[in-house]
Amino acid sequence: MTDSEKFAAFKQQQVTANQQAYGDEARQRYGQAAVTASQRRFTNLSAEAYQDMQATEQALIDQLRQVSQTQDLASPEAHRVYQLHRQWLCFTWNNYTPRNTADSPNSTAPTPGSKRTTPKRWATL
Template sequence: MTYTVQKLAELAGVSKRTLRYYNQIGLLHPAEINASGYRIYTEKEVDLLQQILFFRELDLDLDTIKSIIYSPDFDRKKALEEHRDSLLDKQEHIRMLLGNVEKSIQAIERKVEMTDSEKFIGFKEEKIAENETNYGEEIREVYGKEAVEASNAKFRGLTEEQYRKMEAVEQRLFEKLKSAMQAGDPTGPEALQIAELHREWLEFTWPAYSKEAHAGLADMYVQDERFKAYYENNIQEGAAQFLRDSIQHYTKL
């Protein structure tokens, strides 16, 4: 019994293209190519194809299947064990993905359930938590527990509109800083505006402003790498230094 591509394809439940492809990559050669160039397969090829399909079912790549079938000394057991291990890895990977996707879905659900004001409260709490983990200890040492708690309390009290204004002030501060640094003088008129903008920004969260505290904070901007990086990343190199000098000059007026 012999088969053409179509017949074999139907028999084995694969496409004709697949058979031509397997021929092309040397995975399954027809028994014969007849005078018209047709591929002719026999029972032997049917058996081989069944084996190929079996291993393909296990999701092995065609190159490995080729080795398994045509290399007599190829270690099938080892190949299958390696394949099993890679499947286990994949399984683990998917398990992890599922965990993360699930978390993301829940996060969305929680957000959907919240009103706008609840979301804003959540947002502020995130900011406070972020600030606490980054600087909590240092600022408590410098300003004392009460001052920090009072500042957090004031921040919690901000309306959304007030928060937007605070952001806008900071943005203006950044822009001024950039242009003032071109001039280069931390005692000039632009530098004065900078210090005032910074004070304005501070007062959104500081219950009581004092020049001494302001000067102290300015010092920290230079000494603490994290504060320094915040300004330099948002503006440019030397921004923290320039801001400190401007504030120092302002507080001594």
């Protein structure tokens, strides 16, 4: 088996594991077409793009740890989290449109200078 074939098999294993853990929820939230497109994008990632995705994920986790200490969701560090999260999502999503922006009536986005409480689930990062 070549390295390319091993990498393709690895990505398929990741898709299968993700499907088992989150497939039903993802289809309910985003629909079959979006899930299938996301899986296709993931399985088509090059080794370099996959490494970039993993590096972005690690930077996101590191930045989340910092923000969870300050709990200031309007800080420059928190905005970096938002940017990294978007970047990470865009590796596998066909398009990205924020659902909750500061202009939205149902916004959960912090306003400049506000201090928001970090969800307890983040405290374990």
